[in-house]
Amino acid sequence: MAACQPLQRPFQPEVKTSWRAAPGPRTALYVEPVTGGPPQLEQAVASKLQDLGIAAFVGQVEPNRYYVRGEIFEDTNGRFLNWTIFDPQNRDTGLFTLEKLPASVETSTIPPQELEKLVLNSASHIDRLLGGDGINFAALDKPVIFVPIVEGAPGDGSESLAAAIQDRLARLGLEVLPTEAGANFIVRGQAEITPPKFETQVIELTWSLERRNGEQVGQVKQRNRIRAGSLNGAWGDTAALAAQGGADGIYNLLRKSEPEYFKSKS
Numbered sequence: 186m187a188a189c190q191p192l193q194r195p196f197q198p199e200v201k202t203s204w205r206a207a208p209g210p211r212t213a214l215y216v217e218p219v220t221g222g223p224p225q226l227e228q229a230v231a232s233k234l235q236d237l238g239i240a241a242f243v244g245q246v247e248p249n250r251y252y253v254r255g256e257i258f259e260d261t262n263g264r265f266l267n268w269t270i271f272d273p274q275n276r277d278t279g280l281f282t283l284e285k286l287p288a289s290v291e292t293s294t295i296p297p298q299e300l301e302k303l304v305l306n307s308a309s310h311i312d313r314l315l316g317g318d319g320i321n322f323a324a325l326d327k328p329v330i331f332v333p334i335v336e337g338a339p340g341d342g343s344e345s346l347a348a349a350i351q352d353r354l355a356r357l358g359l360e361v362l363p364t365e366a367g368a369n370f371i372v373r374g375q376a377e378i379t380p381p382k383f384e385t386q387v388i389e390l391t392w393s394l395e396r397r398n399g400e401q402v403g404q405v406k407q408r409n410r411i412r413a414g415s416l417n418g419a420w421g422d423t424a425a426l427a428a429q430g431g432a433d434g435i436y437n438l439l440r441k442s443e444p445e446y447f448k449s450k451s
Contacts, residue, residue, distance in 0.1 A: 332354070370396060385411065
């Protein structure tokens with residue numbers, strides 16, 4: 186009599202089912218197109234959310250995903266963009282943020298600077314809704330400076346002036362980078378010197394403060410009479426003296442153009 190053999194994998198169902206939980210909103214977040222909003226707004230917000238560690242995406246809708254919907258509305262207080270988080274079952278999670286829109290222009294033609302502000306605020310607040318820290322706007326507004334060599338200076342002035350003003354700006358507590366990459370402000374120096382006359386010359390230094398996009402914030406001018414030919418070689422201490430006045434002027438221009446940043450530092 187043959188012995189009874191144990192059944193292989195007893196009590197296993199013939200039909201198997203599986204269930205996959207929806208990924209969390211930081212793992213996959215769909216950003217819906219904003220009806221009536223600025224062109225490419227959802228792409229810009231999704232890109233900024235990605236920088237904040239949220240796997241945001243646009244385009245093809247995927248099932249079983251959290252999503253954020255942007256809607257524009259107007260009331261007696263102005264126009265707003267309302268971002269609301271929905272769960273994978275299309276239920277309102279109760280998480281939302283309101284961003285005020287400029288009142289003087291059409292929503293579809295918001296100026297680039299205002300649009301960038303809208304994108305940053307939207308992404309920062311959505312990130313906070315989902316447990317993140319948002320954007321550190323104080324660090325974002327921090328002036329970071331690059332100084333290329335000074336144009337038109339005789340002798341070693343092109344290099345020594347640039348090095349001296351970099352040193353002075355750093356002593357004033359500003360961040361100065363050795364390359365343009367990562368800088369949001371550029372300080373350009375230009376030197377002009379007159380032909381010798383009665384054994385003297387007049388030299389004028391112009392320091393221009395520019396934003397990275399080329400917008401000029403302001404200028405600082407310095408003018409001095411010198412002995413003819415005295416700056417045709419090494420500038421020495423003259424570069425440091427010239428840079429001190431130039432850097433102080435640039436610092437004051439920055440304080441006027443970025444008051445919120447310097448207010449937070451005081």
